[in-house]
Amino acid sequence: MNQPTSPFSKDQLLPQEETLEILKQKGELFIGIPKENQYQEKRICLTPDAINAITANGHRVLIESGAGEGANYSDINYTDAGAKITKDTKKVFSCPLLLKVEPPSIAEIQMINPQATVISALQIKTQSKEYFKELAKKRITAVAFEYIKDEEGKYPAVRSLSEIAGISSVLIASEIMADTNNGNGLMFGNISGVPPIEVVIIGAGTVGEFAARSAIGLGANVKVFDNSITKLRNIQTNLKQTIYTSTIQPKNLLKALKRCDVAIGATRGKDRSPVVVSCTMVEHMKKGAVIIDVSIDMGGCFETSEVTTHDKPTRTKYGVIHYAVPNIPSRYPKTSSISISNIFTPYLLKIGENGGLENSLRFDKGLRNGLYMYHGILTNKSVGEWFDLTYSDINFLIF
Secondary structure, eight states: OOOOOOSSOHHHHSOOOOOOOOOOOOOOOEEEEOOOOSTTOOOOSOOHHHHHHHHHTTOEEEEETTTTGGGTOOHHHHHHTTOEEESOHHHHHTSSEEEOSSOOOHHHHHHSOTTOEEEEOOOGGGOOHHHHHHHHHTTOEEEEGGGOOOTTSOOHHHHHHHHHHHHHHHHHHHHHHSGGGTSOOOOOSOOTTSOOOEEEEEOOSHHHHHHHHHHHHTTOEEEEEOSOHHHHHHHHHHHTSOOEEEOOOHHHHHHHHHHOSEEEEOOOOSSSOOOOBOHHHHHTSOTTOEEEEGGGGGTOSBTTOOOOOSSSOEEEETTEEEEOOSOGGGGSHHHHHHHHHHHHHHHHHHHHHTTSHHHHHHHOHHHHHHEEEETTEEOOHHHHHHHTOOOOOHHHHHO
């Protein structure tokens, strides 16, 4: 008697692992870009080229009239790229996805629709408890671009802006030293027979590395100080040359500061930058020397630094010219806008591909790292601890 043959193979009859498919449905984004109202903020999140790429993928963009003027982009540049322009601020803030450089103010949060998504900087040091409570009331989902990580685990927005700040610090010092700006009349550039400019950089992170790269490119003698041997080793590797490096020892630092023409502060701390250079050290510096305190965003690493503005950027103390303007990249708003736009654009296209931010957060761990508010629930541990607010783990909320 013949055995009945099964329509299934032996392998098919064995228990199989079940795979759940998450359907990714392409979604249309409706993006609003309001004009930045923060003092001296001239940057914009997306350039016309970026808008072109976004609208070509079927997304809509509404921009407040004049939003790009600070970065030298006109309304016509944006309409030609496919965006819609409006003079109605409230209309822009009512878009379901808002892009800003600066975090929205409490007054601006009132104009945002409930359940909207905001992507902007967070600037935790400038925030208040009230800010997070207002976002929670509106059940807003908020992403801080400075906390977004790339596939290598680095922070692309922070790195780009640090590169700009590092290069800017050398360009600014060069301007300040010009006689037309009442400087000491010295010039960067390795002129034959003229001793090179002496530059001291405190901090061997990205800002320090790009300041050193620019100063060396302009023929200066550079000395870099940092307490991390790893960072000092990395800066030598990245610059592909041997330069003077030292840990921060008062005796060595004072000796270098006495001789230098330019000192650049580029240190970071957990809550504020550590004060590395005391008043006494500044007193021993040459008259007419220049201090560029890039760390002023976090309190400054020179004891003599006081916050200045782009309109009146320098103060002189002990005969030393101090430049301590926070947010140095906004001095070059077009370059900074292109840099920010390069970071934003791929994420926006990906969010559209994935059918919205919810799915993107599931698939992209780096983007999830930037999330600090999810439908009004605080999800960032640092923010929760800093402001003594309750927070939840995002992984429990979206999976």
